[in-house]
Amino acid sequence: MKIAVVAPSCTLKPEAAEMALAIAAARGDCTLAIHDQCFLSEGHFAGPDAARLAALREVMADGSYDAVWFARGGYGSNRIAEAAAADLPPAARSKTYMGYSDSGFLLAAFDRAGLKVAHGPLVQDGLRQGGDAALHRALDWLVRRDPSTLEPGLEQGRRALAFNLTVLSSLLGTSIEPDFSNADLLIEDVAEHDYRIDRTMFHVVGSAAVRKCRRVRLGRMSDIPDNDPPFGHGPETIVPYWCGSRGVDFGGAADIGHDAANKVVPFTLSSN
Amino acid sequence: MKIAVVAPSCTLKPEAAEMALAIAAARGDCTLAIHDQCFLSEGHFAGPDAARLAALREVMADGSYDAVWFARGGYGSNRIAEAAAADLPPAARSKTYMGYSDSGFLLAAFDRAGLKVAHGPLVQDGLRQGGDAALHRALDWLVRRDPSTLEPGLEQGRRALAFNLTVLSSLLGTSIEPDFSNADLLIEDVAEHDYRIDRTMFHVVGSAAVRKCRRVRLGRMSDIPDNDPPFGHGPETIVPYWCGSRGVDFGGAADIGHDAANKVVPFTLSSN
Numbered sequence: 337m338k339i340a341v342v343a344p345s346c347t348l349k350p351e352a353a354e355m356a357l358a359i360a361a362a363r364g365d366c367t368l369a370i371h372d373q374c375f376l377s378e379g380h381f382a383g384p385d386a387a388r389l390a391a392l393r394e395v396m397a398d399g400s401y402d403a404v405w406f407a408r409g410g411y412g413s414n415r416i417a418e419a420a421a422a423d424l425p426p427a428a429r430s431k432t433y434m435g436y437s438d439s440g441f442l443l444a445a446f447d448r449a450g451l452k453v454a455h456g457p458l459v460q461d462g463l464r465q466g467g468d469a470a471l472h473r474a475l476d477w478l479v480r481r482d483p484s485t486l487e488p489g490l491e492q493g494r495r496a497l498a499f500n501l502t503v504l505s506s507l508l509g510t511s512i513e514p515d516f517s518n519a520d521l522l523i524e525d526v527a528e529h530d531y532r533i534d535r536t537m538f539h540v541v542g543s544a545a546v547r548k549c550r551r552v553r554l555g556r557m558s559d560i561p562d563n564d565p566p567f568g569h570g571p572e573t574i575v576p577y578w579c580g581s582r583g584v585d586f587g588g589a590a591d592i593g594h595d596a597a598n599k600v601v602p603f604t605l606s607s608n
Numbered sequence: 609m610k611i612a613v614v615a616p617s618c619t620l621k622p623e624a625a626e627m628a629l630a631i632a633a634a635r636g637d638c639t640l641a642i643h644d645q646c647f648l649s650e651g652h653f654a655g656p657d658a659a660r661l662a663a664l665r666e667v668m669a670d671g672s673y674d675a676v677w678f679a680r681g682g683y684g685s686n687r688i689a690e691a692a693a694a695d696l697p698p699a700a701r702s703k704t705y706m707g708y709s710d711s712g713f714l715l716a717a718f719d720r721a722g723l724k725v726a727h728g729p730l731v732q733d734g735l736r737q738g739g740d741a742a743l744h745r746a747l748d749w750l751v752r753r754d755p756s757t758l759e760p761g762l763e764q765g766r767r768a769l770a771f772n773l774t775v776l777s778s779l780l781g782t783s784i785e786p787d788f789s790n791a792d793l794l795i796e797d798v799a800e801h802d803y804r805i806d807r808t809m810f811h812v813v814g815s816a817a818v819r820k821c822r823r824v825r826l827g828r829m830s831d832i833p834d835n836d837p838p839f840g841h842g843p844e845t846i847v848p849y850w851c852g853s854r855g856v857d858f859g860g861a862a863d864i865g866h867d868a869a870n871k872v873v874p875f876t877l878s879s880n
Contacts, residue, residue, distance in 0.1 A: 379840025380803055411803040414810045506807050509781045510814030531652055531683045535778050538686045542782030568651025 337479050339403045340395035341370040341459055343382035344420070345438040346410030348374035348460055353407075355462040359471050366479050370459075371395065374407045381412045389416040392442075396420070399427040403478045406435030406442065408460040409500075413438050417445040417512050424449060434478060436598065437526075440503040445512035447497070447603050455498035455522070455592065456485075456600035466596040477600045487522065487591050487599040489553060498522035498555070498592055498601035505536045508543045514603075516549040520587065522601055523575070524555030526594035530567035530574065533557060537578035551585035556593025609751050611675045612667035613642040613731055615654035616692070617710040618682030620646040620732055625679075627734040631743050638751050642731075643667065646679045653684045661688040664714075668692070671699040675750045680732040681709030681772075689784050693717040706746060708870065709798075712775035717784035719769070719875050727770035727794070727864065728757075728872035738868040749872045759794065759863050759871040761825060770794035770827070770864055770873035777808045780815045786875075788821040792859065794873055795847070796827030798866035802839035802846065805829060809850035823857035828865025 341348075341356070353370050360368045373391035376383030383391075395404050406413075420442060433446050434454045443453045456477060457470040464470060476482035490496050497514060501523040507513055523540075525533060540546055557571040569577075579586040591599045613620075613628070625642050632640045645663035648655030655663075667676050678685075692714060705718050706726045715725045728749060729742040736742060748754035762768050769786060773795040779785055795812075797805060812818055829843040841849075851858040863871045 377837070380835065380837060411807060414807060505778070506811040507814075508811070509816070510811060535683060535686060539778040539780070539782060542779075544781070563652065565649070565652060 337366040337402045338400055339366055339368050339405050339478060340398070340401040341368055341374060341405050341407050342388075342391045342395055343374040343407035344388050344392055344413035344416060344442060345382065346380065346408050346412065347377045347382040348407035349463065350375065352460040352463050355467075356459045356471055359462070359468065360475065363475060366475055369401070380410070382407070385415050388412070389419055392416065392420050396428040397425040399430070401431055403432045403434065405474065405478065406433070406439040406458055408458050409435070409437030409439055411438050414441040414506065417441040421445040421449040421512065424451070432478060434474060436498070436592070437500050437594065438503060440499045441507055441512060443499070443603065444507050444514045447514045448512060452602070452604070454600055454602040457598055461596060461598070464596045470596040470598060473600065485600045487601045489587070489590060490520070490601065495519040495604050496522060496601055497603050498524070501525040501533065501536050501540065502528060505539050508540065508546065513545060516546050518548070518550050520551055520553060521546065521549040522553045522555055522590040522592055524590070524593045525557045527559045527561065528557070529561050530563050530570060533571050534567070534574050537574055541578045541582040541584050547582060547584055549584065551587035552579050553587040553590035555590040556595065558594055609638040609674045610672055611638055611640050611677050611750060612670070612673040613640055613646060613677050613679050614663045614667055615646040615679035616660050616664055616685040616688060616714060617654065618652065618680050618684065619649045619654040620679035621735065622647065624732040624735050627739070628731045628743055631734070631740065632747065635747060638747055641673070652682070654679070657687050660684070661691055664688065664692050668700040669697040671702065673703055675704045675706065677746065677750065678705070678707030678711040678714065678730055680730050681707070681711055683710050685710050686713040686778065689713040689717040693721040693784065696721060696723070704750060706750060708770070708864070709772050709866065710775060712771045713779055713784060715771070715875070716779050716786045719786045720784060724874070724876070726872055726874040729870055733868060733870070736868045742868040742870060745872065757872045759873045761859070761862060762792070762873065767791040767876050768794060768873055769875050770796070773797040773805065773808050773812065774800060777811050780812065780818065785817060788818050790820070790822050792823055792825060793818065793821040794825045794827055794862040794864055796862070796865045797829045799831045799833065800829070801833050802835050802842060805843055806839070806846045806850075809846055813850045813854040813856050819854060819856055821856065823859035824851050825859040825862035827862040828867065830866055
């Protein structure tokens with residue numbers, strides 16, 4: 337299997353690229369093609385919008401790649417997501433796209449456009465504590481759809497979407513909003529204050545489109561900064577509160593998050 | 609004129625209350641009634657949701673008050689905004705409501721419900737450097753509609769809305785979203801990273817409802833935290849970029865912000 341790596345958001349660290357290449361070589365079941373664009377840098381981004389879009393469109397259109405694996409999150413894929421999903425070449429439809437965090441903008445836009453996407457580890461997750469497990473999990477799913485890689489609460493044939501909560505909030509009502517109807521909606525976040533999580537939940541379940549979902553499930557919300565004064569509640573209280581206040585079922589914990597244990601969530605399991 | 613002060617978000621500092629009372633007494637043209645609820649504290653908030661809502665509803669329904677002045681921003685008015693704007697008593701319609709920052713959730717909900725609202729200084733702004741000017745500006749507008757208090761780019765009879773950008777983003781698509789049609793939309797923000805301002809602008813102009821506005825004008829965006837790496841652009845580039853990318857006219861600078869110079873923006877000038 338040939339897997340292309342591009343960086344639609346921030347620059348990939350070279351040591352993360354080397355680690356992923358070494359793991360793929362040792363496995364012997366896949367070849368990683370890490371696009372030079374991954375190492376560009378312009379301000380916050382892995383190169384200008386035009387360069388990030390061009391690299392992404394190039395690998396989408398290339399029929400020799402079976403999958404596109406996003407290098408890293410950060411911020412910036414929203415700036416190219418709509419254009420990336422427009423006028424799709426046929427080869428774009430025959431492959432799978434994986435990432436999370438800021439890559440959620442692309443997962444949304446591509447899912448809306450009918451492409452096969454999955455919320456799962458990024459290449460740069462290799463640098464996390466225990467990150468080799470994250471890279472193997474990503475490849476086990478991309479290469480052979482290993483069911484042990486999947487978030488354990490997913491149901492066969494049941495549509496599920498997974499997003500960073502802040503990214504989800506930022507794409508609601510835009511041209512890249514996906515269809516939440518009857519889907520499980522899994523959320524996670526990192527480094528957001530409790531009051532921001534509360535405010536973002538107000539926004540997310542305030543959306544009539546989101547309220548079409550079957551239920552919300554709560555992944556890990558990590559590295560929450562201290563609040564002054566203490567907010568008084570954490571995500572495990574905030575998320576069920578807002579779901580309940582807007583008539584959305586709360587489905588308990590989900591095994592996703594900004595960490596090496598982040599499980600894979602294909603948006604449509606039956607499309608595997 | 610009698611003006612009620614309530615705190616739908618965070619607790620008012622006693623020294624801010626004393627300062628506002630002293631200024632009102634010295635002016636002699638108004639009486640401030642600072643509700644005891646302003647000094648409640650529960651976690652992040654000026655008392656529980658029920659207490660904040662009850663105090664707000666109490667002063668809205670009291671025909672002896674000519675205006676309701678919000679004590680302070682912070683976070684939390686979104687939690688009571690929908691309920692505050694429901695089943696309005698007649699007396700609620702005969703008064704004016706003023707605040708900004710987190711109070712924007714109430715400005716939106718009340719404007720949507722047909723009440724008279726204005727984006728302008730909060731009571732706690734008295735504690736800012738030069739804050740006495742902010743309090744006098746607020747009172748000059750509430751008491752005698754002094755035109756020198758107004759944001760100078762407003763046009764008589766032209767609807768204008770002003771919001772903290774992050775608050776605006778968080779209410780889009782919810783039940784309290786106001787009507788932006790043909791209005792000037794003024795935005796300001798504080799303590800948000802450039803990349804967050806960029807992401808929030810993507811979201812805001814991604815809204816078809818917002819794109820009905822006549823134009824966007826940029827207030828001050830202050831205390832922007834350092835970005836690592838440097839983002840490369842500030843709000844004066846980011847905001848026109850996103851407006852242009854989505855076909856929204858950009859109307860230049862606006863004289864509002866998280867500071868003592870924050871001018872008043874009544875949402876409908878002709879309703880004065």
